[in-house]
Amino acid sequence: MEVMSVDDANTRAATSRLIERAVGEDDLATVHDAIADLDVEHIVDVLERLDRTDRAVLYRLLPKDCAIDVFERLDPSMQSELVRGLRDDQVAAIFADLEPDDRVELLDELPATVASSLMRGLPAADRELTATVLGYPQRAIGRRMSPTFVSLRPDMTVEQAMAAVHRRLDDAETVYTLPVVDDGRVLVGVVGLRAVMNADSGTLVAEVMTEPYWARATDDAEEAARRCAELRLLAMMIVDNEKRLVGILTVDDALRILEIADSEDQARMSGTEPLRSPYLATPIGSLVRSRVVWLLVLALGATLTVQVLEVFESTLDQVVTLALFVPLLIGTGGNTGNQAATTVTRALALDDISPRDIAAVVAREFRVGLSLGLLLGGVAFVLTALVYEPSIGAVIGLTLVSVCTLAATVGGAMPLVARTIRADPAVFSNPFITTFVDATGLVIYFLIAKAVLGI
Template sequence: MAVAGSWWPKDAGTEGMSFMQDIAALEGRALEDWLEEAKPHLAVQRTKHVAPSTLARAMTLISPEKAARIFDLLSPATQSDILQALPPPERARFLERMEPDDRARMLEFVPPEFGRTLLEALSSEERALTRTVLDYPAKSAGRLMSPEFVSLMPEMSAEDALLAIRSGEKRADTVFLMPVCDAEMRLLGAVDLAQIVLAAPSTRISDLSTLDVPFVHVTDDQEDVARLMTSADLMIVPVIEEDGRLVGIVTFDDAMEVLDFENSEDFARAGGTEPIGRPYLSVPVFRLVRSRIVWLSVLAVAASLTVNVLDAFEETLESVVTLALFIPLLIGIGGNAGAQSATTIVRALAVEDVKPGDILAIAWRETRTGFVMGLLVSVFAYAILALIFDPSIALVVAVTLVFICTLAALVGAVMPVAAKVLSIDPAVFSAPFVTTIVDASGLLIYFLVARVILGV
């Protein structure tokens, strides 16, 4: 175990960050020793540079308890990579102890045939629980929920409830807060474990439970569920079927994973790429290309609009060559103004600060914002340019800036809302698309203003 002590500080704090590349180079016994000593959450954080096959081999050599704790904290994509690298006996050991909802999320990252193999390797009980989750649509609350929970009945006493919890007849994801149901599993409320423990043994659960309990339906969107839990500060939220039966619970940690994934997805698409879903250095170059090439091609076609505008106003450029000097300035400011607006609205839509029905209010607010920004920038630009170039050229640029900033803010605000109405990810219509559209329309405005002011 000496290797871990020499490669990693005992407190495993931020001092160890400089050793990440060294950890990636560890092989065989060295990596095994390091994993055995490292705290699970730090092992997960620091081994993102380690190849899944290498990590899988090392995890089979450390204590089963430590390996299981590390495996549980890995991302679903990394879990799938490790399972594919493990021999069947070791694979079954990790797979069997996973929570059904975690197992279902992991199966989304494996080839279908291998996924069927994994399911067949499970015990009949775990296979049934996993299929229960997989039967619901992707990205629904049903896919996110845990079907393993403890429910209590209202006529139970506090003493009976504690006995039911301790019996362990059903493995539960959490018992800090438990749903209260009738005999038909219809949700009646929820009760906190602390209330049961502190209550007199004869106290009825109906007297301790909270009746006004937020719940979600199995078909609700996972992101909506996660937002509900963060806004209402919920540790769990019950999940019910259409007939009102309780079928599972969503826990706070799973909700946070959803938000983290959605934020990563929005961030990627705002930059014109598809999310890769894995640590960067573990992704093959071809997969990186595949995640970017589609949107790059679409944007390249859209950018041809800019070329067409320049071609249409070729004579104007030839007569006043100075106008060409300011094209990068104008399209740069317009693109940035549109990106600012789009990013703001995409975020507001994500956290439900605004809804598609607010589109007129959003458009009016962003139009005014863009106009004021354009006015301020244009005054500054005119003061500088009039000292260097002909005042009429400075005026053309200044007036164009007002129009471009106003238009960019409006387009950047409206496009994400329109995408939301069309059930398209608003992040897709964020910075890259808005910038491309504003570039072409901004140049059109520029040359039209030039024709009016300069008479060319």
């Protein structure tokens, strides 16, 4: 991977600022000259930093071939915004040049009336391919597959196979991995282009093909994409319930699916909704909406903590020192639970574990939490006993042992419970665990204090 020098980075940033300023001042001649020598990646970067109106203005100045490449690299939500700012003839031309799976992603972001109009404007063959992809459920891999591929027959010779590849070079999604199907379109094998090119011209495809890796079109998109990436496949075959070939999933599409899924998980584990467009291109209102729901949920959950403090108010009145350690205890418990939940959520995503492993996961996290609690509790006991008194040290130490054990156990179990009820494990992790551990941790703390201190 080529690393950009400091001078190149500074030049790139200066060019971006020049374009942004020129667009804002309607100096289109300067914009046209500035973008003439820019690569596609740089143009995408500039577009992502502009507002909706200026983005449409800049896009109209791009040469046609460059415009198509740039459009394909934008997020679907930004594509949707751009479509609304372009003329109908421009939109129709762009839409027709997209691959069927990319069209479907854009259609998902557009109003139904606009989507229907674009579909009607497609040639019959393209409309049929797009409708095939559009017919699968929202989160199914069939919705993200490409229906444009080169398929071979097992009784073809290598010479015939190469001729078939040459005929489809311009419209096929990829030719590096080629599916092999029988007369009924049932998938029977795959063959790499290298193997075909290395074989003698009279060799049959059946002699060089290998067993295929495939997924059903109705399988979850993230699971299929992760399998494709783990197997290091250039393309995975997508079949229907009768194992008839309906499309392919290329590695670049698989990695894009995983990138989006990981971004969603990271956002939800942090108590926010994922952004559907680059940060600088996201309106302030959208940023607020992505965060406010979770803040309200957490605020309501925090009322449990307040109620616990109110119940044990008399205990605090008798030993005011106990109040000093409340932030330490609930913070440690929340962090312990979040660590466990993050670890288990990641293991679920990688298929290292499944919901049926919940007993083993709970047992492991119980031992991990207990070990962490003993280490942290031991240190806390010594330090607190030296500063205050041994009885206070015992309360803090025992509470840390209990809270860490509880938090790790619950944190490990919740993602598995979420997967069992078909919810997003990330949603059930950090925000939920923090609220739960805060309330239960305080109950444990005050019960231990009452028992040890006799109050």
